[in-house]
Amino acid sequence: MTALAVTRATLTRVLRDRTALFFMVLLPVAIIVVIGVTVSGFDQFRIGLVRAAQAGPVAQELTTGLQNAPGLRTRPYDTVADARTALRRAELDAVVVVPAGLDTDARAGRTVTVRVLVEPSGSAGHGAVSSVSAVVAEHAARLQAAHFAKTEAGGTFDENLALARGAEQASAPIAVQAQTVDGQSEFLPLGYSYSTPTMLVLFVFINALAGGATIVQTRRTGVYARALAAPVPARTLVLGETVAYLALAVLQSLLIVGIGALAFDVAWGDPLAAGALIAVWALVGTGAGVLAGALFRTPEQVHAIGPALGIGLGMLGGCMWPLALVPDWLRAAGHAVPHAWAVDAWTTLLSRGGDLSAILGDLAVLAAFAVALVTLASLALRHRLTAGPGI
Structure with missing residues (x-):
C-alpha cells in the first residue's frame, strides 16, 4: 500500500x-x-424619492440622476407622508421631494427649491444631503447652460438643453481623487x-x-x-x-x-x-x-x-x-x-x-x-x- x-x-x-x-x-x-x-450597502445612503404625479422631462432627468448616483440607493414613494413615516422609522436616511412645478419654473428661469428631509438626530442624513446636493447641482448646471445659450444665441430651451447635455458628455470630466497621506486601507471591500x-x-x-x-x-x-x-x-x-x-x-x-x-x-x-x-x-x-x-x-x-x-x-x-x-x-x-x-x-x-x-x-x-x-x-x-x- x-x-x-x-x-x-x-x-x-x-x-x-x-x-x-x-x-x-x-x-x-x-x-x-x-x-x-x-x-453590503454601507457605502450608500438610503433615499426616499417623492416625485410629482405628472413629471416633465426636466424633473424626470433629475429623478434619473438621483437613481443612478453611485452613493445613493433610492426608493420611490407616492406621497410625502409615506416617505416621512419611513424616515421616522429609520428605514431611510433622507427624503427628496421633487417639486411639482419643476419643469415650468426651470423653463421660465425661476429659482427652484428641492426639499431634502432628514431626522435632526440622524448623522447619516447630513451626509445624504451632501450627496443629493451634488446631483442637484450637476442638474442645475445643465439648466443654467441652456438658459445662457438661449440668451446669447437664441433657440428654444429644449434645443439648448440638449446641446448642454451633449457638451457635458463630450468634455472630459474633472476627477477628484482622495488619498490618505502615509496611510493604507485596512479594510476588505x-x-x-x-x-x-x-x-x-x-x-x-x-x-x-x-x-x-x-x-x-x-x-x-x-x-x-x-x-x-x-x-x-x-x-x-x-x-x-x-x-x-x-x-x-x-x-x-x-x-x-x-x-x-x-x-x-x-x-x-x-x-x-x-x-x-x-x-x-x-x-x-x-x-x-x-x-x-x-x-x-x-x-x-x-x-x-x-x-x-x-x-x-x-x-x-x-x-x-x-x-x-x-x-x-x-x-x-x-x-x-x-x-x-x-x-x-x-x-x-x-x-x-x-x-x-x-x-x-x-x-x-x-x-x-x-x-x-x-x-x-x-x-x-x-x-x-x-x-x-x-x-
Missing part, C-alpha cells in the same frame, strides 16, 4: 459523507450570502468581497479541524493497525492522510473561490498571489486537522471542541470584523494566530491591489505556521500509530 492509496481511500470516504459535504460546500456559501447581504475571503479563511480551518474526527474514527476501528500489520510503514500512512487533507482543503478553497467569482462577482486580485495564499492556508488547515486527529481520543471530542476552537481563533484573527476596528492590544493578540495574517494578506490583495511581492511577509509567517503544524501533526500521528491501541 502506498501513500497515494491511503490518500485515495480517505478522499473517497470523506466525499461520500453527506454531512462533510454540507459543511464543505453548502454552509460556507450560506454564510457568505448572509454576511455579504448584511454588510464591502459586501460579498468582504465575506467571501474571510469565510474561506474561517471554513477551511474549521473543516480541517472537524475532519480530524475521521482520523480518530479510523484509529479506533483498527484500520491503521491492520495496515501496519500488512506491513505498511507508519510514515506512509501519515503522508497519505496529510496529502488527503491537503487536497480537501484546496478543493474547498477552489469551490469558495469559484462560487465567489461566478455567483457574487468577487475579484480575487492577482492570480499568482491569490493562488500562493490559498495553497499556504490549505497547508495551515491541513496541519491543524491532522494534529486534531492525532491528539483527540474520540470523534465526539473533535466535533465538540474543533468548531468552537476554529470559530474562536477566527474571531480573534479578524474573520468576523476587521482588526483595524479593535484596540491595539487585541490586534496584537490576534496576530498570534494564523488567521490574522491570512486576512491581512487578502486585505492587501483586494483593497490595495497588491501582488505576490506585497504579501511575501504574510506568506512567510503563514508558511512558518504551516511547517510547525504539519511537523507536530506528523510526529503526533506517527506516535499514535506506533505506540499501540491504548494510546
Whole structure:
C-alpha cells in the first residue's frame, strides 16, 4: 500500500459523507450570502424619492440622476407622508421631494427649491444631503447652460438643453481623487468581497479541524493497525492522510473561490498571489486537522471542541470584523494566530491591489505556521500509530 492509496481511500470516504459535504460546500456559501447581504450597502445612503404625479422631462432627468448616483440607493414613494413615516422609522436616511412645478419654473428661469428631509438626530442624513446636493447641482448646471445659450444665441430651451447635455458628455470630466497621506486601507471591500475571503479563511480551518474526527474514527476501528500489520510503514500512512487533507482543503478553497467569482462577482486580485495564499492556508488547515486527529481520543471530542476552537481563533484573527476596528492590544493578540495574517494578506490583495511581492511577509509567517503544524501533526500521528491501541 502506498501513500497515494491511503490518500485515495480517505478522499473517497470523506466525499461520500453527506454531512462533510454540507459543511464543505453548502454552509460556507450560506454564510457568505448572509454576511455579504448584511454588510453590503454601507457605502450608500438610503433615499426616499417623492416625485410629482405628472413629471416633465426636466424633473424626470433629475429623478434619473438621483437613481443612478453611485452613493445613493433610492426608493420611490407616492406621497410625502409615506416617505416621512419611513424616515421616522429609520428605514431611510433622507427624503427628496421633487417639486411639482419643476419643469415650468426651470423653463421660465425661476429659482427652484428641492426639499431634502432628514431626522435632526440622524448623522447619516447630513451626509445624504451632501450627496443629493451634488446631483442637484450637476442638474442645475445643465439648466443654467441652456438658459445662457438661449440668451446669447437664441433657440428654444429644449434645443439648448440638449446641446448642454451633449457638451457635458463630450468634455472630459474633472476627477477628484482622495488619498490618505502615509496611510493604507485596512479594510476588505464591502459586501460579498468582504465575506467571501474571510469565510474561506474561517471554513477551511474549521473543516480541517472537524475532519480530524475521521482520523480518530479510523484509529479506533483498527484500520491503521491492520495496515501496519500488512506491513505498511507508519510514515506512509501519515503522508497519505496529510496529502488527503491537503487536497480537501484546496478543493474547498477552489469551490469558495469559484462560487465567489461566478455567483457574487468577487475579484480575487492577482492570480499568482491569490493562488500562493490559498495553497499556504490549505497547508495551515491541513496541519491543524491532522494534529486534531492525532491528539483527540474520540470523534465526539473533535466535533465538540474543533468548531468552537476554529470559530474562536477566527474571531480573534479578524474573520468576523476587521482588526483595524479593535484596540491595539487585541490586534496584537490576534496576530498570534494564523488567521490574522491570512486576512491581512487578502486585505492587501483586494483593497490595495497588491501582488505576490506585497504579501511575501504574510506568506512567510503563514508558511512558518504551516511547517510547525504539519511537523507536530506528523510526529503526533506517527506516535499514535506506533505506540499501540491504548494510546
